[in-house]
Amino acid sequence: MAQTLRQSDPDFEAKFAAFLAGKREASEDVDRAVREIIDGVRKNGDKALIDYSRRFDRIDLEKTGIAVTEAEIDAAVAAAPQETVQALELARDRIRAHHERQMPVDDRYTDPLGVELGSRWTAVESVGLYVPGGTASYPSSVLMNAVPAKVAGVERIVMVVPSPDGVLNPLVLVAARLAGVSEIYRVGGAQAVAALAFGTQTIASVVKIVGPGNAYVAAAKRLVFGTVGIDMIAGPSEVLVVADRDNDPDWIAADLLAQAEHDTAAQSILMTDDEDFARSVEEAVERQLRTLPRAATAAASWRDFGAVILVKDFETALPLINRIAAEHLELAIADPEALLPKIRNAGAIFLGKYTPEVIGDYVGGSNHVLPTARSARFSSGLSVLDYIKRTSILKLGPDQLRALGPAAIALARAEGLDAHGRSVAIRLNL
Amino acid sequence: MAQTLRQSDPDFEAKFAAFLAGKREASEDVDRAVREIIDGVRKNGDKALIDYSRRFDRIDLEKTGIAVTEAEIDAAVAAAPQETVQALELARDRIRAHHERQMPVDDRYTDPLGVELGSRWTAVESVGLYVPGGTASYPSSVLMNAVPAKVAGVERIVMVVPSPDGVLNPLVLVAARLAGVSEIYRVGGAQAVAALAFGTQTIASVVKIVGPGNAYVAAAKRLVFGTVGIDMIAGPSEVLVVADRDNDPDWIAADLLAQAEHDTAAQSILMTDDEDFARSVEEAVERQLRTLPRAATAAASWRDFGAVILVKDFETALPLINRIAAEHLELAIADPEALLPKIRNAGAIFLGKYTPEVIGDYVGGSNHVLPTARSARFSSGLSVLDYIKRTSILKLGPDQLRALGPAAIALARAEGLDAHGRSVAIRLNL
Numbered sequence: 001m002a003q004t005l006r007q008s009d010p011d012f013e014a015k016f017a018a019f020l021a022g023k024r025e026a027s028e029d030v031d032r033a034v035r036e037i038i039d040g041v042r043k044n045g046d047k048a049l050i051d052y053s054r055r056f057d058r059i060d061l062e063k064t065g066i067a068v069t070e071a072e073i074d075a076a077v078a079a080a081p082q083e084t085v086q087a088l089e090l091a092r093d094r095i096r097a098h099h100e101r102q103m104p105v106d107d108r109y110t111d112p113l114g115v116e117l118g119s120r121w122t123a124v125e126s127v128g129l130y131v132p133g134g135t136a137s138y139p140s141s142v143l144m145n146a147v148p149a150k151v152a153g154v155e156r157i158v159m160v161v162p163s164p165d166g167v168l169n170p171l172v173l174v175a176a177r178l179a180g181v182s183e184i185y186r187v188g189g190a191q192a193v194a195a196l197a198f199g200t201q202t203i204a205s206v207v208k209i210v211g212p213g214n215a216y217v218a219a220a221k222r223l224v225f226g227t228v229g230i231d232m233i234a235g236p237s238e239v240l241v242v243a244d245r246d247n248d249p250d251w252i253a254a255d256l257l258a259q260a261e262h263d264t265a266a267q268s269i270l271m272t273d274d275e276d277f278a279r280s281v282e283e284a285v286e287r288q289l290r291t292l293p294r295a296a297t298a299a300a301s302w303r304d305f306g307a308v309i310l311v312k313d314f315e316t317a318l319p320l321i322n323r324i325a326a327e328h329l330e331l332a333i334a335d336p337e338a339l340l341p342k343i344r345n346a347g348a349i350f351l352g353k354y355t356p357e358v359i360g361d362y363v364g365g366s367n368h369v370l371p372t373a374r375s376a377r378f379s380s381g382l383s384v385l386d387y388i389k390r391t392s393i394l395k396l397g398p399d400q401l402r403a404l405g406p407a408a409i410a411l412a413r414a415e416g417l418d419a420h421g422r423s424v425a426i427r428l429n430l
Numbered sequence: 431m432a433q434t435l436r437q438s439d440p441d442f443e444a445k446f447a448a449f450l451a452g453k454r455e456a457s458e459d460v461d462r463a464v465r466e467i468i469d470g471v472r473k474n475g476d477k478a479l480i481d482y483s484r485r486f487d488r489i490d491l492e493k494t495g496i497a498v499t500e501a502e503i504d505a506a507v508a509a510a511p512q513e514t515v516q517a518l519e520l521a522r523d524r525i526r527a528h529h530e531r532q533m534p535v536d537d538r539y540t541d542p543l544g545v546e547l548g549s550r551w552t553a554v555e556s557v558g559l560y561v562p563g564g565t566a567s568y569p570s571s572v573l574m575n576a577v578p579a580k581v582a583g584v585e586r587i588v589m590v591v592p593s594p595d596g597v598l599n600p601l602v603l604v605a606a607r608l609a610g611v612s613e614i615y616r617v618g619g620a621q622a623v624a625a626l627a628f629g630t631q632t633i634a635s636v637v638k639i640v641g642p643g644n645a646y647v648a649a650a651k652r653l654v655f656g657t658v659g660i661d662m663i664a665g666p667s668e669v670l671v672v673a674d675r676d677n678d679p680d681w682i683a684a685d686l687l688a689q690a691e692h693d694t695a696a697q698s699i700l701m702t703d704d705e706d707f708a709r710s711v712e713e714a715v716e717r718q719l720r721t722l723p724r725a726a727t728a729a730a731s732w733r734d735f736g737a738v739i740l741v742k743d744f745e746t747a748l749p750l751i752n753r754i755a756a757e758h759l760e761l762a763i764a765d766p767e768a769l770l771p772k773i774r775n776a777g778a779i780f781l782g783k784y785t786p787e788v789i790g791d792y793v794g795g796s797n798h799v800l801p802t803a804r805s806a807r808f809s810s811g812l813s814v815l816d817y818i819k820r821t822s823i824l825k826l827g828p829d830q831l832r833a834l835g836p837a838a839i840a841l842a843r844a845e846g847l848d849a850h851g852r853s854v855a856i857r858l859n860l
Contacts (some may be wrong), residue, residue: 084844087837098547101537109531116781117528117795122774124808138845171844208808229808254853261849293848340823344552348822351546355826356853362838365547366822378554378638378659380820390810392796393770395781396789407517408792414514414601415568418723419687423786426684 001282002268002306007317016309020323020374024236024265024305028215031223034190037216038223041194046201052191057133057164061186064166066202068184073177076170085174088139091363092178095147098365102384103151108393115400118393123153124229126204127387128196129181130211130221131172133162133188139175140361144368144382145211146179152387157181158206160196162188188213193220197228210386212369231386232379235372236265239357240326240346242314243281244333245274247353253284255330255356260301261294267305269324271317278308318342325376328357347376401427431712432698432736437747446739450753450804454666454695454735458645461653464620467646468653471624476631482621487563487594491616494596496632498614503607506600515604518569521793522608525577528795532814533581538823545830548823553583554659556634557817558626559611560641560651561602563592563618569605570791574798574812575641576609582817587611588636590626592618618643623650627658640816642799661816662809665802666695669787670756670776672744673711674763675704677783683714685760688788690731691724697735699754701747708738748772755806758787777806831857 005015040048050061077085108118127149131142142159149157159176161168163186176184185203187195193213199205208229209221221230239259243252256268272278285302289295311317314333321329325345333339336351343349347370350357361368369382396404405424412420424430435445470478480491507515538548557579561572572589579587589606591598593616606614615633617625623643629635638659639651651660669689673682686698702708715732719725741747744763751759755775763769766781773779777800780787791798799812826834835854842850854860 081844083840087840087844090834090837091841094541097541101539102549104534107531111524111527111795115794119532119796119813125774135846140841140845226803226805229805248856251853251856254849254856257849258847258853261847288849288852292852293846298849336825343821344555345819346821348824351823351825352827354828354831354857355824356831356857358842358850358853359826359831359834359838360822360824361850362841363834364545364824364826365541366549366824370822371819373656375656375659376819376821378819381822383549383820385815389775389801389806389808390813391773391776391806392778392790392800392811393781394778394785394790394794394796395766396785396794397782398784401784401789404520404789404793407520408789410513410517411521411570411792412788414511414517415570416565416723417688417691419684419691419718419728420788420791422718422722423681423684423688423788426678426681427784427786 002302002308004278004308004310007309007311007320016320019307024267030215030219034216034219034223037190038194038220041191041200042198049187049191049195049200052189053187056189057162059163059166059186064186066185066187068168068173068186073173073184076173077177079170080174084171087363088143088175088178091140092143092147094363094365095143095367096151099148099151099367099384104385113400113403114397115404116393116395120391120393121388122391123155124207124387124389125154126156126158126206127154128206128209129157129159130192130209130213130217131159131161132213133164137161137169137172139169139171140368141212142172142175142181143179146176146181148367148382148384149387150180152384154387156183156206158196158203159184160187160192162186162192190216190220193217193224197224210382231382232371232375234369236263236267238267238269238326238372239328239330240269240271240321240324241330242271242317242321242333243277243330244272245277246334247277247332249277249280249284250288251353252281252332253288256281256285256302256306257288257292257298258356258358259328260298260306261292264297264300265305266301268302269307269309269326271309271311271321273311273313275310278310282308314339325374327370327372327376328360330355330357345377347371347381432732432738434708434738434740437739437741437750446750449737454697460645460649464646464649464653467620468624468650471621471630472628479617479621479625479630482619483617486619487592489593489596489616494616496615496617498598498603498616503603503614506603507607509600510604514601517793518573518605518608521570522573522577524793524795525573525797526581529578529581529797529814534815543830543833544827545834546823546825550821550823551818552821553585554637554817554819555584556586556588556636557584558636558639559587559589560622560639560643560647561589561591562643563594567591567599567602569599569601570798571642572602572605572611573609576606576611578797578812578814579817580610582814584817586613586636588626588633589614590617590622592616592622620646620650623647623654627654640812661812662801662805664799666693666697668697668699668756668802669758669760670699670701670751670754671760672701672747672751672763673707674702675707676764677707677762679707679710679714680718681783682711682762683718685786686711686715686732686736687718687722687728688786689758690728690736691722694727694730695735696731698732699737699739699756701739701741701751703741703743705740708740712738744769755804757800757802757806758790760785760787775807777801777811
């Protein structure tokens, strides 16, 4: 049973602040182990990958090879249910169409002084995509990470995925093929991250590493950051469902459970202005849990981190919504468009009663890699911008240097940087 | 005397790779000290700021106050040389004009199925700007960090700057006023970062922290990341000057020294196709060093990290330029525009002989906060994008859910996420 917070209670602010400050993850200190693994891969290359995979994944890469072969991918595609392949294709096409709209255009212009300025975007040359093994090995995440890279123009997309006991999720291979992944290696953990960052005999290094992973993978990404770029370090998933009484409690309960089934550290929050409706949703949650295969996970998440927030009305609740800054925000209310302009912090917003968040996980077209743990206050979901970078361009002729030079010299002198001043003055015979 | 690398030498590739792999900074391990300071500020608030400032900056904040007063800023503005204020105003206006062009537009559209999608940009609510004290307390950096925040629409821009022995650079206060900084506090170091991240009685917390600082500041930013957003952690500055023989060696030498005078760990690289020209530039460097106030710093940088790279021609040098991925790249060659489209990795490019990099430091209009240490391969300079974040928007009606729902259900089942499938199926009576 989730906790309930009432906006009308006199101590609501203190309770709400404590709720926001709550941590859902114990931070494992794995840095030392990860440092050793990275050093091992840097020193011994493929041999280290073979050793670690034998130890952690109980697989003999000397037999299987490190690279997944085209024949293996062909076999996975042939064996996959037609319905699933078609659903992945639909998702791929919709993700591509949406992300193509995100490509910024280069800007080159001349200002009134005749100075030419510009911003030019270019793709990162190569990207490494980490895909977890086991139950969290999701083909949809392969699409969400790889398709925007492809749209951005990344030439080389390298996937790594652990193969515990030799098992690979065939749908992950199918998704990789559909998304245009260039190379796949059956390695995981910190050793895979190290291989992507520093290269081995088999795996050439990449420029940036993206994708979710466990504590070891996250620590390895942090440690190789600088040598390569990394994406955000994602925390457990969360949803805030804002719903009025005119909803079927079973629909809303299903949405809360869809988030809760991900992880015991996931968080589902219901915000409503009607206590009776809240109780009906809670009952529906308990009822649906009985028939849910992942009930143990979902029940723990709901009990430990779930919450019902009872508000006076949705207008006065806006500051609370913005403080929660949810990864996923459902607005299951009569007029979601009226609230939308006032919502500032959210990873993604799902409008109306026929837009369950799950659509965004798979086939909406927008990205499902979104900022967690209130970081939507300062960061964005994954997009083509994560796979490109901007170069500034500046061009002056003699006239422009004469016009701007004296101000540059004045500022250089004010900052005590004489060589800076000289670099301009010498060109102007000053 | 800088080292020389010749593309024609048989062992060039090995030498160039070693040159690229060279580290210019000893990483100080200050994490433990910084953790204690952060804990101190979280526990004791203003009192901790007062204690640490007494200890590290030899200043009594109980006498001076933590906040810099409007009267102090007025006095700084009144006392500043008119020429410097005007130069700062010119820089501010040019930075503003350039960065206004960077604002992305919101996108809201309906796809052929009738699904509504969108990307909406909103400003970060508040930003903390760290400004170093002492000789690296640059008014130009205040403009470069604060003006894009203002353009982005950040409501609250909070500046912190240490005041060692009670001294504040008055031009930093002037720049803050011109840029529209909302609040200024005379605290620095890890304690200032902690105050910005967690708040004290006097300083309300912010959502994101930007700006350069020493090892303590960088470590503190890394440690508070997650609670707040942070910008990139900048390393020492660098320039790659690509120059043909038709340059005045003194101009090019001045450009190399402008970079070298920043820091003994700064790096200046000359790439040319003419060995005689290279020798003339080296002689000009030695000559100019004699009259440079910061000669000790510049000479050490040039000796330890400077380099002359002799290439066959600039076309075949392109892969080297892209591998160096310089923060600043000057193209002092006859036809820089011909090379430009093939250059992929650089923070900023300065075209032609009348565009010394120093113009970009101050009055060009583009930002001088740029990716260092080869990170231009995967990241960009500071821009309005660092002060805004994107929210995805998705809206389906019953028809759209009927069209897309079955594919979402198929993928949810394939991933073993039954509650995901149910959240869609329950709305379709499936």
